[in-house]
Amino acid sequence: MHAKARVLIWVIVISLSLVLASQSSNHLSYNQNYTLPSYFQSVKAQDLLNKNFPSGSANNSIDIALINATPFDNYIVSQKILQVKGVENATSVANVYIDYATALGKIANQTGDLLNDSAYALYYFPSHFIKYYIESNNSQTSLLKASKGLPEEVKVSNYTVNFTEFYSSFAKLFVTEYKSTGNVTLSYTLAFKGSLKNVNPIGLVALKYLNSSDYTNISSIAASVSKETGISEKDVCFLIFKPINANDPLLYEVITPPSSLISQYVAHNVSVVFVYTSYSPGFSFKNGTYPDGIISNEVQSAIGSVFHGKFYVTGTAPIIQELSSSEGSRQGTTFALVFIALLVVIGIYFRSIVAPLISLSLIALSVLMGFGVISIVGILKGSVNFEIVEPLISVIMGIGADYSVFLMSRFKEELQNGKSSAEAMSISVSTSGRAILISGTAVTAVFSSFVFVPYLRTWGLVITPTIPLTLLIAVTLLPLIYMKLGKRTFWPSHVKAKSSNKVIEKVSRFSLRHSNGILVGVLIVGIAASLFVLSIPMNFNDTSALPDYPAVQGLNVIDDAFGHSFINPILIVIHSNYNFNTSFLMRISNLENNISHMKGVKQVFGPVPSNFNGTYNQEVRELMKENIGTDNKTALITVIMNYPSDSKQAFSLVSNIEKEVSNIGYIGGTTSTYMDLESYLMPYYEGIVIALPLVLFVVLSLFMRSFRIGLGMILTIILTIVSSLSIVYIAYGINTSTGVIFFIPLIVYVLMMGLGSDYSVFILSRIREEEKKGSESIIRGITLSAGAVTALGVILAASFGVLVTDPISIISELGAAIALAALIDTFIIRLSVYPAILSKIIKSKIKSKE
Structure with a gap:
C-alpha cells in the first residue's frame, strides 16, 4: 500500500478514535456486584427477599455512620436526609424508638380506654340506677336514665366487652333483692356480683385496679395500665391518651426499646442510618451521570448542616462516587508515569532523544484507540469495568514500546552493517516485523480468552482489538518515520559498528x-x-x-463497631408452602438458637427471639414485622459474624449453617455469593x-x-x-x-x-x-x-x-x-x-x- 494511503487511513481511524475516546468515561462501571445464574442458592435467597421483603428490594446504596450520636440526633439526621431529592427512605435507631413507642402507645391507650370505660360502666351505672329507682320506683325508667351516655360495648383488639347485658341484669337483680329485703347495701352487693357474669373477663380488670372514687384519675389509670400490660408506668404516662410526637426529645429519653431492636442500629458509640434512594446501586444515565453519587454528596452536606459531630458517608454510592471522581486523575497519572518511564528506558537503550519520542508518540495513539474501543464496547455491552483502564494503558504502552524497540533495533543493526535507510527499513520489517506479527497474533489470541470468562469479558473485548491496532501502527507507520529520518532516528548518538555483547555471551556459555x-x-x-x-x-x-x-474509612468504622459482616451479613431465607404458625416459629427459634452457638457467630436476628416460647409480646411483634415477608411464608434470619465476609472462617461457618437450613431455606448474603x-x-x-x-x-x-x-x-x-x-x-x-x-x-x-x-x-x-x-x-x-x-x-x-x-x-x-x-x-x-x-x-x- 502506498505510504500516503496508509497515512490517510490512519488519520481517519485516529480521528474517529478521538471522538469515541472522549466519551469513554461515560461507559465505565464502578459497580462491584456480580451477577450469578439463577440456580445458585445465593440468587434464590435474594429473589425471595426481593419478592417478599419491601426493604429487600429497596436501593440501600448509602450508609451513614454517626459517632457519639443520641437517638434524637439520629432522628434529626434522618429527617434532613429525607429532604434530599432522590432519597426514598432513611431508617435509623430513631425508627426503633418511634415504632416501639407507637406500638406501646396503642396497647396503653387501648388498655386505658378499656379500663376507663369499664370502670365508668361498672361503677357509674349501679349508683345512678339505685338513685333513680328509689326516686321513681320505676325500674325501666331508671334503667334508661342511668345507662344514658354509657358505653354499650368496648372493643379492644380482638375482644369485645358488652355492657348492655350487665345493665339489664343489675337492674333486674337489684329490684328483686330490694323488694325482698328493703336493704340497699345488701341488694347492691348481690346484684353487682350476680350481673358480672355477663361481662367479658377482660373487662373485669378494672375491678382489680380502680374504685369508684378515683377511676378518672390519670395517675391511677397509668398505674393500672402498667400493671395490666407490663409497660413501665413512666412509659404509660408519656404515651397514654396522646399521639406520638417524633419531634419530642423526651420520646428518646423516656422510652426504652429492647436491646435486641436497638443493637441493629447502634453498637458502642457508632449508630448507623440506612439510606434508600430511587436508583439501583451502580445505575447511571446514558450520559455517564451517576445519580446516587450526586445524592451521596447532597446527603453529606445535609448531615453536616444539622449534626456537628464526626460522621462518615459510606456504602456503594459514596465509594463509587469517590472512585469515579478520582478515575481521571489516576488515568492521567498512570499515562504520565508510564510515558516518562519508557522515555527514560528507551532513551538509555538507544542513547537517543528522538527514538523514544517517535515510538511513544505513536504508542500514545494506540492508547487513544484503546479508549475508543472502551466506548464501543460500552455501547454494545452496556459498560466496561473501571479496573481495566490503568492496566490497559500499561499493556498497550508496554507492548507497543516492545514492538517499536524490536523494529528500531533491527533497523539500527542494519544501518550499522552499512545498509541504506530504505534497505534497513525493508529488512527490519521483513524480519523483526514478521516476528512481531506472529507474536502479536499469539498475544491477541491469548487475551481473547478473557472473552470467555464471566466478569472479565470486557477486559477481553477491549484489549483484544487494541493489540492488533498497536501492532499495525508499529509495522506500518513507524517504519515510514524511521526510514525518513534514517540515522537521525538515533540522534544524538552515532550509528557505528555493533560490538558483540561479551557479558551475555559468557552467561550463555556458563548456562550451556x-x-x-x-x-x-x-x-x-x-x-x-x-x-x-x-x-x-x-x-x-x-x-x-x-x-x-473516607467512604472506605466509614466501612471500617462500622465493621469495628458492629462486626466484620454487619454491612454484609449472612442472610438465611426460610420459605414454607404454608402460612407460618406458632409451631413453625418455634422451629425457627430453635434454628436461631443453634446458629447463635456456632463458633464465630456474634449476633442472630430473626422473626422471633432464640428463646421464643409461644408468647407474643411487643418485642416478638416488632421482630416479626421486620423479619416475616409479606406472603407470611417467608422469614429472614440475619447472622452477624466475627469474621470478615471473605475469609475461610466465614466460608466454613456458612457451610455449617447450610447443613442446618438445607431442608427449609436458602443462604444468601455476601459470603454465600462469594x-x-x-x-x-x-x-x-x-x-x-x-x-x-x-x-x-x-x-x-x-x-x-x-x-x-x-x-x-x-x-x-x-x-x-x-x-x-x-x-x-x-x-x-x-x-x-x-x-x-x-x-x-x-x-x-x-x-x-x-x-x-x-x-x-x-x-x-x-x-x-x-x-x-x-x-x-x-x-x-x-x-x-x-x-x-x-x-x-x-x-x-x-x-x-x-x-x-x-x-x-x-x-x-x-x-x-x-x-x-x-x-x-x-x-x-x-x-x-x-x-x-x-x-x-x-x-x-x-x-x-x-
Whole structure:
C-alpha cells in the first residue's frame, strides 16, 4: 500500500478514535456486584427477599455512620436526609424508638380506654340506677336514665366487652333483692356480683385496679395500665391518651426499646442510618451521570448542616462516587508515569532523544484507540469495568514500546552493517516485523480468552482489538518515520559498528556448561513456587482492595463497631408452602438458637427471639414485622459474624449453617455469593489454565518445527509466572487466610503467557536466522537478540511497574506481579535457563569453543 494511503487511513481511524475516546468515561462501571445464574442458592435467597421483603428490594446504596450520636440526633439526621431529592427512605435507631413507642402507645391507650370505660360502666351505672329507682320506683325508667351516655360495648383488639347485658341484669337483680329485703347495701352487693357474669373477663380488670372514687384519675389509670400490660408506668404516662410526637426529645429519653431492636442500629458509640434512594446501586444515565453519587454528596452536606459531630458517608454510592471522581486523575497519572518511564528506558537503550519520542508518540495513539474501543464496547455491552483502564494503558504502552524497540533495533543493526535507510527499513520489517506479527497474533489470541470468562469479558473485548491496532501502527507507520529520518532516528548518538555483547555471551556459555545443575535448580524452585501459589485461595471481595477513601474509612468504622459482616451479613431465607404458625416459629427459634452457638457467630436476628416460647409480646411483634415477608411464608434470619465476609472462617461457618437450613431455606448474603462465585468461575479458570499452554505449545512448536522446544518454552513461561506471583504474594502479605483477588493470578497468567511467548518468538526467530549461518546458533542468537530482548523486558517491567503506585491495591498487585515477571523472564529465564533448555533439545547443533 502506498505510504500516503496508509497515512490517510490512519488519520481517519485516529480521528474517529478521538471522538469515541472522549466519551469513554461515560461507559465505565464502578459497580462491584456480580451477577450469578439463577440456580445458585445465593440468587434464590435474594429473589425471595426481593419478592417478599419491601426493604429487600429497596436501593440501600448509602450508609451513614454517626459517632457519639443520641437517638434524637439520629432522628434529626434522618429527617434532613429525607429532604434530599432522590432519597426514598432513611431508617435509623430513631425508627426503633418511634415504632416501639407507637406500638406501646396503642396497647396503653387501648388498655386505658378499656379500663376507663369499664370502670365508668361498672361503677357509674349501679349508683345512678339505685338513685333513680328509689326516686321513681320505676325500674325501666331508671334503667334508661342511668345507662344514658354509657358505653354499650368496648372493643379492644380482638375482644369485645358488652355492657348492655350487665345493665339489664343489675337492674333486674337489684329490684328483686330490694323488694325482698328493703336493704340497699345488701341488694347492691348481690346484684353487682350476680350481673358480672355477663361481662367479658377482660373487662373485669378494672375491678382489680380502680374504685369508684378515683377511676378518672390519670395517675391511677397509668398505674393500672402498667400493671395490666407490663409497660413501665413512666412509659404509660408519656404515651397514654396522646399521639406520638417524633419531634419530642423526651420520646428518646423516656422510652426504652429492647436491646435486641436497638443493637441493629447502634453498637458502642457508632449508630448507623440506612439510606434508600430511587436508583439501583451502580445505575447511571446514558450520559455517564451517576445519580446516587450526586445524592451521596447532597446527603453529606445535609448531615453536616444539622449534626456537628464526626460522621462518615459510606456504602456503594459514596465509594463509587469517590472512585469515579478520582478515575481521571489516576488515568492521567498512570499515562504520565508510564510515558516518562519508557522515555527514560528507551532513551538509555538507544542513547537517543528522538527514538523514544517517535515510538511513544505513536504508542500514545494506540492508547487513544484503546479508549475508543472502551466506548464501543460500552455501547454494545452496556459498560466496561473501571479496573481495566490503568492496566490497559500499561499493556498497550508496554507492548507497543516492545514492538517499536524490536523494529528500531533491527533497523539500527542494519544501518550499522552499512545498509541504506530504505534497505534497513525493508529488512527490519521483513524480519523483526514478521516476528512481531506472529507474536502479536499469539498475544491477541491469548487475551481473547478473557472473552470467555464471566466478569472479565470486557477486559477481553477491549484489549483484544487494541493489540492488533498497536501492532499495525508499529509495522506500518513507524517504519515510514524511521526510514525518513534514517540515522537521525538515533540522534544524538552515532550509528557505528555493533560490538558483540561479551557479558551475555559468557552467561550463555556458563548456562550451556552447567545446564544440568541449572535445570535441576529451576525444577525445584518451580515446584515449590507452584505449590505455594496453588495454596492461596481466591478472594472475591473487591472492596478490600480499595484506597483509604473516607467512604472506605466509614466501612471500617462500622465493621469495628458492629462486626466484620454487619454491612454484609449472612442472610438465611426460610420459605414454607404454608402460612407460618406458632409451631413453625418455634422451629425457627430453635434454628436461631443453634446458629447463635456456632463458633464465630456474634449476633442472630430473626422473626422471633432464640428463646421464643409461644408468647407474643411487643418485642416478638416488632421482630416479626421486620423479619416475616409479606406472603407470611417467608422469614429472614440475619447472622452477624466475627469474621470478615471473605475469609475461610466465614466460608466454613456458612457451610455449617447450610447443613442446618438445607431442608427449609436458602443462604444468601455476601459470603454465600462469594462461595457461589468460586464454584461458578473455577471451571473457566481451569479451562484457561489448561487451554492456553496447549495453544501456545502448538504455535511455538510449529514455528520452531520442534515439539520439544515448544514444551520447553511453555515451561519457562509457567516458571516465570509462579515465581513472580510467589514473591508478590509474600510482599503484599497475601496468605492462605486472606486469599488473592480472583482475577490477579488469571490476568498475570494470561498476560505473561502472551508476552512470554513474545520474547520466545523474538529469540527463537533470531536463533533460526543464525542456524543458516553456521555453528553456535544458540550463543549467537541469544547474544545478538539479548540487547533488544533485555530492553523489551525492562520496558514491560517499567510500564507495569508504575502501577505499583496506584492507590487501588488490586491494580498495584497486578502491576507488581507483571513487572517482576518481566524482570525474571528477562534476566534469569532468557539469559540462563533458555540456553540450558535449548542445549538439551538441539544439542547436535552446538559446538563449543572451549
